Amino acid sequence: MKHTASSQHGRAVSDLDLDKYDADKQVKIICLGDSAVGKSKLMERFLMDGYRPQQLSTYALTLYKYSSTINGQTVLVDFWDTAGQERFRSMHPSYYHKAHACIMVFDVQRKITYKNLPIWYKELREYRPEIPCLVVANKIDADTKVTQKNFSFAKKQGLPFYFVSAADGTNVVKMFKDAVQMALSYKRNSNDFMDEVMRELENFDLDTKEESSDKDEETQEGKPDSA
Numbered sequence: 001m002k003h004t005a006s007s008q009h010g011r012a013v014s015d016l017d018l019d020k021y022d023a024d025k026q027v028k029i030i031c032l033g034d035s036a037v038g039k040s041k042l043m044e045r046f047l048m049d050g051y052r053p054q055q056l057s058t059y060a061l062t063l064y065k066y067s068s069t070i071n072g073q074t075v076l077v078d079f080w081d082t083a084g085q086e087r088f089r090s091m092h093p094s095y096y097h098k099a100h101a102c103i104m105v106f107d108v109q110r111k112i113t114y115k116n117l118p119i120w121y122k123e124l125r126e127y128r129p130e131i132p133c134l135v136v137a138n139k140i141d142a143d144t145k146v147t148q149k150n151f152s153f154a155k156k157q158g159l160p161f162y163f164v165s166a167a168d169g170t171n172v173v174k175m176f177k178d179a180v181q182m183a184l185s186y187k188r189n190s191n192d193f194m195d196e197v198m199r200e201l202e203n204f205d206l207d208t209k210e211e212s213s214d215k216d217e218e219t220q221e222g223k224p225d226s227a
């Protein structure tokens with residue numbers, strides 16, 4: 001699986017081209033969770049095959065670009081990562097706009113980050129009521145017994161749940177690959193009204209373009225040779 005990673009640090013969300021997410025092969029996956037739960041480290045582990053312990057936390061927004069071929073189709077994924085700093089607790093609406101899946105992370109060492117999940121989840125559903133959401137328990141390297149504990153939030157909400165470690169890579173690739181697959185299938189089958197409208201408009205555009213080019217051809221054929 002070929003993948004490239006690059007990140008555009010700190011670009012203001014408003015000047016990002018959000019329309020590109022209407023294109024069939026482009027998906028947007030967002031990451032939510034309290035500060036220091038390991039969102040950026042998980043991205044680095046998956047996208048840059050590396051884990052650099054300790055680093056300044058994320059400011060504003062980091063975009064990680066990832067491409068892969070799934071069933072012979074090239075899929076372009078933008079992973080959106082943002083600082084979970086308390087003051088950012090509620091994200092700018094455009095962060096959620098046109099997202100196709102969400103990775104919601106907590107730190108198994110800090111209970112409060114698990115208790116805050118419903119706050120993040122409530123906000124997510126205000127903006128994206130239907131998209132798939134993965135609940136991720138990170139840093140299991142720091143507490144091996146934690147995998148026997150029961151975290152009922154995901155089950156109650158009917159969400160997929162993953163024990164992972166950005167530090168040693170446990171379950172990271174599987175979680176991200178599942179997130180990409182879920183984003184793709186959501187995008188293809190979403191019954192989200194707005195997505196429907198966008199898709200219709202897209203098809204409408206294509207049809208009119210085809211019709212007008214057919215007309216051009218007809219007029220070309222019908223035109224007496226100018227020569």
Ligand SMILES: Nc1nc2c(ncn2[C@@H]2O[C@H](COP(=O)(O)OP(=O)(O)OP(=O)(O)O)[C@@H](O)[C@H]2O)c(=O)[nH]1
Pocket residue numbers: 033034035036037038039040041042052053054055056057058059082083084085138139140141142164165166167168
């Ligand atoms: N032991 C352990 N430490 C981790 C793991 N993932 C992240 N960390 C550490 O936790 C701290 C925070 O990681 P980040 O990835 O910056 O957390 P974040 O969620 O991006 O934080 P914000 O950007 O502030 O929202 C860093 O010191 C990491 O080294 C993990 O799987 N295991």
Ligand SMILES: [Mg+2]
Pocket residue numbers: 039040041057058081082083084
């Ligand atoms: Mg970060």
